[in-house]
Amino acid sequence: MTNRPNLVLAVVAGLVVALAVIAGLLTATREPPDLDPATPEGTVQLFVLAVIDGEDEKVVDYLDPALGCRTPLPEVYRPSRISMAVAESTTTGETARVVLDVTEQAGGVLDSSTHREVFDLRADGDGWILTGHPWPIFSCK
Amino acid sequence: MFLVFSLVFTLALIVGAIVLVVAAARRRGPGIDARSVRRFFQYVLLFALVVVVAIGVAELLGMLLGADVPEWVDPDAELARGLAFVFVGGPLLAVLAWATRRYHRLDPAERDSGLYIAYVTLAALVAAFVAATALPQVGFAALGDGDLDADGVAVVLTWTAVWAVHWWLARRTLDGDRNTPHLLLGSVLGLVMGVAGLVNTLGGSLDLLLGLERYGRPLGVLGESLGAVLAGGLLWVRYWATAAIRLPRRPLWLAVVLPLGVGGGLIMALVGGSRLLWSVLVWFVGDRQGSSAAQHFDSAPVEAAAVVVGLVVWWYHRTVLGTAEGRTEPRRVYEYLVAGIGLAAAAVGVGTVLVSLIEALTPGVDVGMTVMNTLLAAVTLLVVGVPVWWIFWSRVRRAAAVSPDSELVSPTRRVYLVVLFGLAGIAAVVALIAVAVIVLQDVVAGSVSGVTLRSSRYGLGTLVGAAAVSAYHGAVFRQDRAAGATVRVTGPRSVVLVGAVGPELDRELTRATGSRVEVWGRLDAAAAPWDVAGLAAALGEYPGADVVVVADGGGYRVIPVDPSGRRAFVAPAVAEPAVDEPDTRSGEVR
Numbered sequence: 001m002t003n004r005p006n007l008v009l010a011v012v013a014g015l016v017v018a019l020a021v022i023a024g025l026l027t028a029t030r031e032p033p034d035l036d037p038a039t040p041e042g043t044v045q046l047f048v049l050a051v052i053d054g055e056d057e058k059v060v061d062y063l064d065p066a067l068g069c070r071t072p073l074p075e076v077y078r079p080s081r082i083s084m085a086v087a088e089s090t091t092t093g094e095t096a097r098v099v100l101d102v103t104e105q106a107g108g109v110l111d112s113s114t115h116r117e118v119f120d121l122r123a124d125g126d127g128w129i130l131t132g133h134p135w136p137i138f139s140c141k
Numbered sequence: 142m143f144l145v146f147s148l149v150f151t152l153a154l155i156v157g158a159i160v161l162v163v164a165a166a167r168r169r170g171p172g173i174d175a176r177s178v179r180r181f182f183q184y185v186l187l188f189a190l191v192v193v194v195a196i197g198v199a200e201l202l203g204m205l206l207g208a209d210v211p212e213w214v215d216p217d218a219e220l221a222r223g224l225a226f227v228f229v230g231g232p233l234l235a236v237l238a239w240a241t242r243r244y245h246r247l248d249p250a251e252r253d254s255g256l257y258i259a260y261v262t263l264a265a266l267v268a269a270f271v272a273a274t275a276l277p278q279v280g281f282a283a284l285g286d287g288d289l290d291a292d293g294v295a296v297v298l299t300w301t302a303v304w305a306v307h308w309w310l311a312r313r314t315l316d317g318d319r320n321t322p323h324l325l326l327g328s329v330l331g332l333v334m335g336v337a338g339l340v341n342t343l344g345g346s347l348d349l350l351l352g353l354e355r356y357g358r359p360l361g362v363l364g365e366s367l368g369a370v371l372a373g374g375l376l377w378v379r380y381w382a383t384a385a386i387r388l389p390r391r392p393l394w395l396a397v398v399l400p401l402g403v404g405g406g407l408i409m410a411l412v413g414g415s416r417l418l419w420s421v422l423v424w425f426v427g428d429r430q431g432s433s434a435a436q437h438f439d440s441a442p443v444e445a446a447a448v449v450v451g452l453v454v455w456w457y458h459r460t461v462l463g464t465a466e467g468r469t470e471p472r473r474v475y476e477y478l479v480a481g482i483g484l485a486a487a488a489v490g491v492g493t494v495l496v497s498l499i500e501a502l503t504p505g506v507d508v509g510m511t512v513m514n515t516l517l518a519a520v521t522l523l524v525v526g527v528p529v530w531w532i533f534w535s536r537v538r539r540a541a542a543v544s545p546d547s548e549l550v551s552p553t554r555r556v557y558l559v560v561l562f563g564l565a566g567i568a569a570v571v572a573l574i575a576v577a578v579i580v581l582q583d584v585v586a587g588s589v590s591g592v593t594l595r596s597s598r599y600g601l602g603t604l605v606g607a608a609a610v611s612a613y614h615g616a617v618f619r620q621d622r623a624a625g626a627t628v629r630v631t632g633p634r635s636v637v638l639v640g641a642v643g644p645e646l647d648r649e650l651t652r653a654t655g656s657r658v659e660v661w662g663r664l665d666a667a668a669a670p671w672d673v674a675g676l677a678a679a680l681g682e683y684p685g686a687d688v689v690v691v692a693d694g695g696g697y698r699v700i701p702v703d704p705s706g707r708r709a710f711v712a713p714a715v716a717e718p719a720v721d722e723p724d725t726r727s728g729e730v731r
Contacts, residue, residue: 019495026502085505
C-alpha cells in the first residue's frame, strides 16, 4: 500500500495547504471596499447594510418616497449573515439597474443559499434612490 | 444536529418497512388468495379500531382527570366523540379481537402471516411512539407551569396500555425472526428519543448553570427534555438492552448498530464539535461582529452536549460490536464507515478552502460571515475530519498490507470505494450544472467578471472536494485492481441448494462463486454441512446458468434448470451418447 495512492494523497494535501495559506494571506490583507453613495452600486449596497443594521432612517432616505416607507419600518426581513457583490450595473440617463449577487448564511458556511436581486434606481440630486420593490423590504404598503 | 438524527430515523423506518415488505414478498406461499385478502381487511380494521378506541379512552380519561377544554372546542361534542369512540368502537374491537383469536386457534398458520406480523409490529410501535412523545409535554407542564397536564397523562396511560398488550402479543406469538423488526425499530425509536432528550437536557442544564439569557420558560424546556430522556430511556431499555441486544448479528441488527449507533453518534459528535470549535476560533481569531460572549456562544451548551452524547453513543455501539478475534466483516464495516464519515468532513473542508480563496480574490461586501470566518470554517472541518479519517484509514491500510488476499477482495472495501465514487460523482454533476448555469447566465447577459467566479464558488468548492476524494480513491482502486482484487468470480447466475444446512452457507457460496444463492431445507432426510470449496469448484463449470443442487446420499447433484419454465430438456438428434443427462456430479458431504 505505497507508491501511487500515497503520492496522490501527498499532492492533494500539499495543494490544500497551499490554497489555505494563500487564502489566509489574501484575507489578512483584504480591505473592505469603499461604497460610494453617489453611484448606483454604492447606494444599493449601503441600503442593504442599513437594513441589516436596523438603521431605519438611513433605509428610508435611500428609498423612493413613492414606496411609502416611514420610520420605524414595519416588520421586515433582516438577514444577519450575508455576502454580496455587484454582478451587473447599467445606467441609462436618469435611471439605473443594479444586479446584486447575495449569499445568505443562516447557519454558517454549510447552510448557505445564493440568489440574485435586481434593484431599480433613479437619480435624485447628487445621488440615487431606489424605486420598484427592492429586496429585502419589497414594499411598505 | 437533531436534523441528522431525524433523517437517520426516517431512513431507518423506511428501510424497516422495505425489509418487511421484501421479507413478506420472499416468503414462499400460495400468493394472493381470498384468505390473504380477508386477512388484509381484518388486520387493517383491527388496527383502525385500536387507534379509534385508544383516542376515545384518552379523551374521556383526560376529562376525568380535569383536562382543560380549549375555548374553540365544544365540550359536548368532545364528550360525544369520546363516548362514541369507546362505546361503539370498543365492542367492535372486542368482537374482531375475539374472531382473530379464534382464527389463530383454528389455524396456527395465521400467526405466520406477514399481515399479522405487520399488524402487531405497527400497533406496538405506534403506541410506543404516541406514549413516548406525550411524556415530554407532561414534563413541560410539570416543571414549566407546576401543573398536571391531564391530557398528556391520559395519552401516556392509554397508549402505554395499548403498547403493553401488543408487546405481550409479540412476545407470545412471534418467534425470534419475526419479532426482529419490531424489536429493532423499537430500539431505534428509544435511542433517537433518548439521545435527543439527553442533548437538550445537558444543553439546557448548562444554559441554566451558566446563567445564559433565555426567552420563554427554560424550566419548562428542561422538563420537556427530561420527559424525552425518560420516554426514550424506558423504550431503549425495554427494546434494546433487555431484548434486541441478544438477537443474532444478522444484517438488520448490524444496520441498527453500525450506521445508526456508530455512524449517527459520530456524525453528531463531529457536527457539534465542528460548530463549537468554529465558534471558539472566530471568537479569538475571526470576526465576531461586535457580539458579546453570551450572544456569540449562545448555542455552545447544546453543541458541547451533542459532542459528549455523540461520543458516548459511538463508544457504546463500538463496545457492543465487541472486539472479536481476527478481522471480521462487521469490524471492516465499522472501520470503513468511520473513515468515510471523517473523509466527508475533510472533503467539505477542502471545498471550503477554495470557497474562502475565491471570496478573498473577488470583490464583495461581507456581513456576519467574513472571509476569515469562512476560512476558519474550512480549517475547523479539516482539523475535525482529517484525524478521524487518518486513524481509521491507517488501520485499513495496515490490514491491506498484512493480508491483501482477504482485505482487497472484501465486499465492504469494494462497496466503500464504489459508494465514494458514486457520491463524489453525483456531487460533481450537480455542482457542474450549478456552475454552468451561473456562468452561462453571465455570458448571455455579457457581464462575465470576478463576480461570476464569486457566484460559482460553492459549486467550484464542491467540484474540488469531489475531485480530491476521487483522485486518491481512484489510485487506491487501480492499485487494488492491479493486485487482482476486482477480478470477477464467475459461477452460475443463481443456485438453489436443496438440503443444505448452515446459516452462512449462502453467503460463503455467494462470495466464492458470485452467484445468487438460496437455501432450501430438506424435511425428509438429515443433512450434513457442505464442502463449500468443493461445491464452488464444481459450480465453476456452469457460468451464467441457473442450477439446483440437491443433497443426495453421500454427495450432491447439480441440475441445470430454467426458472422461467419456458425451456425444456431436448434430446440431442444424434443417437449417441443417448442422454444429455442432468449433471449428477457428486461431492463429498463432510
